[in-house]
Amino acid sequence: MHGSRTTGSPYAPHTDDETAAMLEELGADSVDDLFDIPTAVRFDDEFGIEARTEREARALVESILESNDDLTELLGRGHYGYYVPSLVDHLADRSEYLTSYTQYQPEVSQGFLQALFEYQSMLVELTGLEIANCSMYDAATALGEAATLADRLRHTSGHRVLVPDLLLEGRRSTLENYVAGTELVVEEYPTEDAAVDVDALTDRVDEDVVMVYAENPTVRGTIEENLAAIGELADDADALFVLGSDPVALSLLQRPADVGADVVVGDASVLGLPTSYGMGLGLFATREAYLRQVPGRLVGVSEDATDRRAFTLTLQTREQHIRRERATSNICTNQAWVALRTAMHVACLGASGLVDLAKRDVTRAEELARRVDEIVGVKAPVHDRRHFREFVAHVDQPAQAVADDLEERGFAVHVVGEHEIQLCIAGVSDATLDEFVEVFEEVAP
Amino acid sequence: MTREGTRYDQARWTNDGQYEPLLSEKDRTRVEIDGDDSPLPDELTRDALELPELSEPELARHYTRLSQMVYGIDSGPYPLGSCTMKYNPKFTEDVAALPSAAVHPDRSAASIQGTLELMYRLQDYLGRIGGMDAVTLQPPAGAAGEFVGVRVAAAYHEHNGEGHRDEVIIPESAHGTNFATAALAGYDVVSMPSDDEGRVDLEALEAALSSNTAALMLTNPNTLGLFERDIIEIAEMVHDVGGLLYYDGANLNALLGRARPGDMGFDVMHYNVHKTFATPHGGGGPGAGPVGVAEELEPFLPSPRVRETGDDSENAYELFEPEHTIGHVHGFQGNWLVLVKTFAYIARLGDEGLTDASAKAVLNANYLASQIEYDVPYGPFHHEFVASAGDQDAADVAKRMLDYGVHPPTTKWPEIVPEALMTEPTEVESRETLDQLAAAFNAVVDEDDETLEAAPSRTSARRIDQTSAARNPRLSWHALEEETATDSSRTP
Numbered sequence: 001m002h003g004s005r006t007t008g009s010p011y012a013p014h015t016d017d018e019t020a021a022m023l024e025e026l027g028a029d030s031v032d033d034l035f036d037i038p039t040a041v042r043f044d045d046e047f048g049i050e051a052r053t054e055r056e057a058r059a060l061v062e063s064i065l066e067s068n069d070d071l072t073e074l075l076g077r078g079h080y081g082y083y084v085p086s087l088v089d090h091l092a093d094r095s096e097y098l099t100s101y102t103q104y105q106p107e108v109s110q111g112f113l114q115a116l117f118e119y120q121s122m123l124v125e126l127t128g129l130e131i132a133n134c135s136m137y138d139a140a141t142a143l144g145e146a147a148t149l150a151d152r153l154r155h156t157s158g159h160r161v162l163v164p165d166l167l168l169e170g171r172r173s174t175l176e177n178y179v180a181g182t183e184l185v186v187e188e189y190p191t192e193d194a195a196v197d198v199d200a201l202t203d204r205v206d207e208d209v210v211m212v213y214a215e216n217p218t219v220r221g222t223i224e225e226n227l228a229a230i231g232e233l234a235d236d237a238d239a240l241f242v243l244g245s246d247p248v249a250l251s252l253l254q255r256p257a258d259v260g261a262d263v264v265v266g267d268a269s270v271l272g273l274p275t276s277y278g279m280g281l282g283l284f285a286t287r288e289a290y291l292r293q294v295p296g297r298l299v300g301v302s303e304d305a306t307d308r309r310a311f312t313l314t315l316q317t318r319e320q321h322i323r324r325e326r327a328t329s330n331i332c333t334n335q336a337w338v339a340l341r342t343a344m345h346v347a348c349l350g351a352s353g354l355v356d357l358a359k360r361d362v363t364r365a366e367e368l369a370r371r372v373d374e375i376v377g378v379k380a381p382v383h384d385r386r387h388f389r390e391f392v393a394h395v396d397q398p399a400q401a402v403a404d405d406l407e408e409r410g411f412a413v414h415v416v417g418e419h420e421i422q423l424c425i426a427g428v429s430d431a432t433l434d435e436f437v438e439v440f441e442e443v444a445p
Numbered sequence: 446m447t448r449e450g451t452r453y454d455q456a457r458w459t460n461d462g463q464y465e466p467l468l469s470e471k472d473r474t475r476v477e478i479d480g481d482d483s484p485l486p487d488e489l490t491r492d493a494l495e496l497p498e499l500s501e502p503e504l505a506r507h508y509t510r511l512s513q514m515v516y517g518i519d520s521g522p523y524p525l526g527s528c529t530m531k532y533n534p535k536f537t538e539d540v541a542a543l544p545s546a547a548v549h550p551d552r553s554a555a556s557i558q559g560t561l562e563l564m565y566r567l568q569d570y571l572g573r574i575g576g577m578d579a580v581t582l583q584p585p586a587g588a589a590g591e592f593v594g595v596r597v598a599a600a601y602h603e604h605n606g607e608g609h610r611d612e613v614i615i616p617e618s619a620h621g622t623n624f625a626t627a628a629l630a631g632y633d634v635v636s637m638p639s640d641d642e643g644r645v646d647l648e649a650l651e652a653a654l655s656s657n658t659a660a661l662m663l664t665n666p667n668t669l670g671l672f673e674r675d676i677i678e679i680a681e682m683v684h685d686v687g688g689l690l691y692y693d694g695a696n697l698n699a700l701l702g703r704a705r706p707g708d709m710g711f712d713v714m715h716y717n718v719h720k721t722f723a724t725p726h727g728g729g730g731p732g733a734g735p736v737g738v739a740e741e742l743e744p745f746l747p748s749p750r751v752r753e754t755g756d757d758s759e760n761a762y763e764l765f766e767p768e769h770t771i772g773h774v775h776g777f778q779g780n781w782l783v784l785v786k787t788f789a790y791i792a793r794l795g796d797e798g799l800t801d802a803s804a805k806a807v808l809n810a811n812y813l814a815s816q817i818e819y820d821v822p823y824g825p826f827h828h829e830f831v832a833s834a835g836d837q838d839a840a841d842v843a844k845r846m847l848d849y850g851v852h853p854p855t856t857k858w859p860e861i862v863p864e865a866l867m868t869e870p871t872e873v874e875s876r877e878t879l880d881q882l883a884a885a886f887n888a889v890v891d892e893d894d895e896t897l898e899a900a901p902s903r904t905s906a907r908r909i910d911q912t913s914a915a916r917n918p919r920l921s922w923h924a925l926e927e928e929t930a931t932d933s934s935r936t937p
Contacts, residue, residue, distance in 0.1 A: 008801020009794055011532050011723070013875040014808075022812045022876055031804040034811055036672045036825050041709045043702060047573040051795025054536050061563070061789050065545035068559040075549040078776060087501055091508040093538065095725075099517030101528055102729035104855070107904040108455060108847055110464055111511030112728040118468050121921040125496060131920050135730065137585040140776030148629070173748075173772035177596055181631025223489055252478065255491040267776075277560055278550030278777020279585075279731065291918060297729065301925060302914035305899075305907035309463040314914040320588070320625035321858070325634045330625035333586040333719065333734075337727025344508060347468055350498030351476045362484040386485060403553075412552055 010054075071412040072432055073275060076390040076424030077219055078139060078168050078267065081275035082248070082357075083427055088272060088344045097340060102297075102333075106312040107304070113311035116336065117299045119343035126250040127264040127285040128257025133296035135268075135335040136282025139244065140171040142265035143213065144178025145284060145295045145329055149263065150211035150240045151182045152293050152328070157238060158208035159183045162201070166191050166219050171244075184210070194220040194383040194392075198229050205237050212237075215244035216253055220422065221365065221390035222383050223253060231260025246270045246283065247346065248426075249388055252358035262287055270426075271349075272341030281338040292318065295329030297336075361389040364425045364433070369393070371437050372423070377444040382420060390424035392416060395444055405443040411436055452850025453521045455905040456513035464906060465510050469922040474498035514905040515728070516852055522878050524813075526829045526855040526867025527620065527668055529698050529720035534793065537724070537786035546785050550777035554763050560781075561762035564751045567788045568735075574791075574799070575694075575714055576707025577737025581746045583779040587695060590715025590734025591626040591662070593747060596771045597713060597738060598660045598689045599630060600745040604769055607687065610659040614688075616645060618669060618859040620695055623662045632659060639861055643669040643823040645679055654686045664693035665709065666700070666827035668859045668867070670810060680710025689713060689742075694734075697721045698871065699807055699827035702800030712739045718787040733783040744768040749778075803828070805872035809879060813870050816883035818890045822862060829869035831862045832886070839864040841897035842889050844908060848901045849885035 005015055014022075019031070028034055035042075052060065073081060092098070096111070103109035103116075116134040123132035136142040147161050161179065163172065165188040176186055190200045196214055205212065212234040216224040224230075227243070234241035243261040245253070248270050256264045269281035284296060292315070300314035320327040349357060365387045369380040372393055380393035395402045399415045406413055414422035425433065458465045475495040480487045499507070517523070523530035540546070548557050568580040584590040595613065602610045613627035614635045627634050635653045640646035644667065654661075661683045665673045673679060683690045692706040692714030698721045700706075706714045718724060719732035726732070738746060749764035794802065806828040814821045819832040832854075834842045843853035843866075854868040866886075870879060889897070901908065919925055 007797065009798040009805060009872055011534060012801060012805040012872040014805055018876045019805075019808065022808055026808075026811055026815055031808050034807050034825065035703050036674065036827070037700075037704050038674055038677070040677055041704050043576075043704050043708060046796045047570070047702070047799070049570060049573065049791060049795045049799070051797045052792055054534070054793060057789055057793035058536050058540055060792050061540040061785065062543065062545075064563045064566070065543055065559040067562065068545045068548055069556040070545075071552070071556055073549045073552070075551050077551060079550055081547070081549060085501075087504060089542070091505065091512070094509070094512040095519035096512040096515040096517045098538075098725040098727055099519045099533060100515050100728045101523065101525055101530055101726045104525070105516075105843065105847065105853065106909045107844065107901050107906050108516035108852065109514075109728075110906045111514035114465065114467070114514075115508070115511055116728075117920075118922070121467075121469065121923060122496065124921040124923050125494065130924070131918075137589060137731075137780075138776045140773065141585070141589070168776065170773045170776040174774055174776060177592075177772060177774050178629070180596065180599070181629050223485070225489065250491075251494050252483075252485070252490055254489060258491070274547040275549045276546070277548050277557075277781035278775070279780045279782055280776060298918070298920055300914040301919040302910045304909045307462075308906070310906045310909045312909050312911055312914050314911070314918060314920075317915075319621075321621040324621050324624035325628035327621070327625040327628075330588045330592060330622050330629050331586070332588045332620075332622050333717075333726070333732040334730040335585075336729035336731075337725075338731055340728065344504070347497060347499065347504050347507075348501070351474045351494050351496040352498060354496065355476045355478060355494055359484055366484070386489060407553060407556060412549065412556065414551060 071407065071410055072428065073412045074423045074428060074436065075412055075414060076426055077414055077422060079275065079278055080270045081427040082270060084272060084274055084345060085348045087348055088341050091344060092337065092341045097337065103313055106310065110311060113299050115340050115343055117311050119339045120299060122343060122346050123283060123285045126247055128255040129264060129285040130288035131291060131294065132285035133294055134299055135339045136284050136296055136331065137335060138280030138282045139265060139267040140174035142282030142284045143171055143244065144175050146242045146263045146265050147175055147179050147184060147211055148182065149290065149293055149295065151184055153290060154210040158210045159185055160209045161186045161211045162189050162204060162209055163213045164189060164191050164196060166194065168219055193385065194218055194222040195224055195385060196226055196230055198226050201230065202233060205233050207237055209237050209239045211240045211242055213242045213244065217249055217388040220383060220392050221387045222385040223388050227254055227259035235260055248358050248361060251354040268342045269338050271345035272338060281335045281342055293328055294318065296331055297334060361426065365389050365391055368423060368425055368433055372440055375441050375444050389426050390422055392420050392422045395419055395421055397444065402443055406439065409439045411439060454903050457905045458510045464514065467922050468497040468499065468507065472497045472499050521851055522870065522874055522882050523852040524854050524868045524870045524882060526869045527695055529869060529871055530726065531723050531871040532873040533723045533725045537789045540789045541782045541785045546782065555760050558760060558762055561751050563785065563788055565753065565762050567784055568751065570791050571716055571735055572737055575716065575737045576705030577714060578740040579743040579746060580735050580737045581750055582735045582784055583747045583775050584715065584734040584736055585775050585780045586730060586732045587715055587717040587734040588622040588626055589774060590736045591622055592629060593736045593774050594691050594713045594715055595626055595630040595660065597742055597745045600769060600771050601742055602659055610657055612657045613659055614653045614661045616663065618667055618861050619662060619664065620668065620693060623693060643671050643861060644673055645675065647675060647678065650679065650682060654682060656686060658686050658688035660689040660691045662691040662693060664696050666696050669823050669831050669861065670826035670829040671823055672827055676709045695720060696828065699803055701803040702796065703803055713742055719783060722787045722790045724783045724786045731780045731783055733780040745771055747771055747774050802872045809870040809872060809874055813868065813879045813883060817886040819866065819886060829867060831859065832866040832868060833862050834864035834866055837864060837897060839866055842866060845889045845892060845897045845900035846885050848903045849888055851882055851885045
């Protein structure tokens with residue numbers, strides 16, 4: 001039965017004897033005979049990739065990544081490195097979760113389906129909207145999907161999508177790619193002191209607008225004060241009001257349902273993932289009225305043959321594998337495992353833990369702004385508004401030089417203008433913030 | 446197959462009427478948010494938040510129990526056709542979890558030379574494996590890669606004054622994502638039937654091609670597991686009308702080291718690195734869908750990309766914007782942690798391991814196809830084959846296979862084969878396991894409809910009513926509570 005393993009892939013379990021017996025069964029002389037590839041397109045060269053032992057492969061990755069500097073990141077602007085409890089890593093890494101596929105056979109996938117159902121429920125609670133899907137790729141692609149949803153719902157009434165001029169380039173550009181196949185046109189509306197300029201927006205909203213997008217908090221960390229007014233403007237024009245946010249902010253700031261939001265998008269992986277070079281989890285919640293037009297997977301409740309409650313993927317006739325070119329989205333592989341991690345992180349925090357975290361995001365950002373404002377050559381915050389998690393500071397010195405000096409001393413910050421840097425407290429300890437202020441005092445003047 | 450043989454039974458956690466309570470049924474804690482102890486004025490905050498609040502041990506048990514009601518590749522064979530469910534080495538999880546892998550996407554290039562080097566080297570690996578001149582790592586999944594490929598093709602045509610090309614040709618047997626992607630990108634889909642042998646029908650292709658053709662999307666081997674032997678002719682026909690040839694990389698595992706899309710005439714392709722190069726599927730994601738292109742399409746790739754700076758300083762790598770870039774297709778740089786695992790996997794296997802992976806995947810598919818009693822039309826097969834359940838309902842066959850302790854194949858697709866059972870064992874199954882799988886197929890082949898319809902009976906949950914879930918959508922615990930409230934109000 002056993003014998004020496006064939007060399008080659010370390011994860012192919014075949015012994016030489018087994019391979020020979022299987023080939024004999026097939027009447028083939030060698031594995032090569034099984035490849036039905038015309039000679040003209042056969043690859044008879046090598047990739048030039050050396051095979052390595054596990055230890056060597058691991059050492060290679062370690063040695064490459066070793067050249068990354070170990071910096072304390074006061075970075076945010078759409079990606080946040082909150083501390084993730086160990087429980088999340090240990091439980092999400094259980095191999096049943098990690099090595100399963102999309103739940104096409106719900107009878108052997110109950111656990112994952114229930115966890116995703118719980119994730120959807122958490123988003124429903126956080127947004128106040130009736131339904132949430134169980135993931136998009138990230139905030140930018142979720143925004144793109146919101147626009148195509150608006151197009152499906154309102155394509156006869158108009159073609160303009162309004163976004164704030166402060167929108168991150170990666171989001172704006174992704175949105176442009178998503179609407180490239182539609183008649184939609186993306187237009188900017190102005191912000192004033194890092195908040196929506198409602199008068200200017202009013203001038204731009206008319207019957208031709210199908211979607212108005214705003215963010216809370218904004219990319220500059222300010223808390224938007226006019227959400228209800230924006231929601232009304234959108235509603236009057238029969239446009240969808242799409243709000244960008246995230247689970248931490250949503251646990252404290254105005255509830256989207258209460259300000260007239262029709263869709264909430266954003267990055268849910270602020271909880272569940274460490275900074276992972278931009279990897280995310282697209283949050284997508286909306287009203288029940290749009291259920292049949294929603295993109296992405298939905299987990300619903302049903303019963304099994306013994307009448308017990310059971311979970312299953314549902315409304316799959318919206319999806320690409322059934323509806324093909326008439327699907328509501330082309331998404332197939334999504335971010336399910338990240339959604340599991342996010343749900344676990346939310347569960348670890350609980351309602352009070354989550355609200356406390358959000359409150360501290362306000363107090364600690366405002367406290368850091370006060371402290372750096374006392375430094376000679378620094379004014380903070382630049383915007384005279386309430387802040388969440390991050391803020392912009394004016395520096396008298398060229399911002400890039402300040403950032404370079406800070407980086408020399410172990411701190412990464414954003415440069416957002418010639419004399420403006422942005423600082424974020426998410427995931428940074430109080431002790432580290434103390435160190436940062438000391439270093440900043442030396443660098444800024 | 447004897448019922449006493451090696452088989453897998455799932456844990457069953459019972460709790461009156463349900464299998465494991467929802468978190469919300471264990472606890473609901475409502476936190477009021479008011480001005481007194483809030484750092485923000487009332488008008489900027491919500492009124493309250495209500496979520497479960499449980500201790501860490503309670504959560505550990507909840508999520509452990511749930512995991513025991515999930516079947517993964519580590520539980521047993523998982524021959525889902527076109528999904529390439531292969532075993533994933535554990536060390537790749539460890540390298541992806543390295544603290545040095547966790548960096549913010551807005552870090553300066555100088556401070557993350559390691560991240561950029563790894564990306565650069567992975568681009569290079571993938572280019573060599575696919576026979577492509579340039580690669581972007583940004584697309585976060587295969588379908589996202591398709592979208593990038595089609596958008597790049599559109600930008601290329603537009604740039605050449607050929608913006609009128611508004612059709613994408615797709616074989617009827619293709620992955621559903623191809624159709625959805627082409628439509629999302631604004632193209633009219635021209636669906637193309639297969640020939641009698643399950644391959645591209647050259648006459649049908651000729652009829653579909655025109656000066657409006659932007660691209661033909663093709664996977665090779667196709668979803669029936671068949672190699673498109675006429676690929677050179679197909680490429681010529683598409684190129685002759687000025688169209689581009691797009692390679693759907695979902696089936697690349699069958700070709701590693703044997704043939705390369707670039708050599709076959711494909712101009713643009715995506716790699717499902719989570720399939721071909723083993724990243725755990727995580728219950729449906731995350732994956733990553735890098736896109737490779739021929740030289741003339743390189744200027745249109747998404748921004749930013751990684752390149753060598755060419756100077757001798759410590760900063761050997763930098764990000765740059767391709768000349769005619771389509772822009773971003775993800776907010777940052779895609780699913781980075783998946784890319785780390787991909788790189789580690791390729792570095793582990795090398796030429797020898799990659800070539801052997803496709804050899805064993807093809808051997809396993811052909812061996813399993815030869816051992817099952819269901820009708821298996823067409824052939825010879827690469828890494829997957831499609832059997833027909835004939836008079837039986839393929840979905841019922843799948844449910845019954847669960848009782849024999851294995852995960853069933855993909856069912857009812859592609860539709861070319863009636864009651865399709867699309868099976869892909871991958872290279873990681875031993876002959877013994879393949880024999881077990883074959884025994885499961887062969888046990889079901891003679892069973893009557895009544896038995897099949899009653900299945901499964903040995904899984905954690907019994908047959909689940911899909912219709913009721915869709916007819917009465919309850920998508921959150923809030924919806925369940927509303928339902929309960931409504932029900933009790935109706936009780937006299």
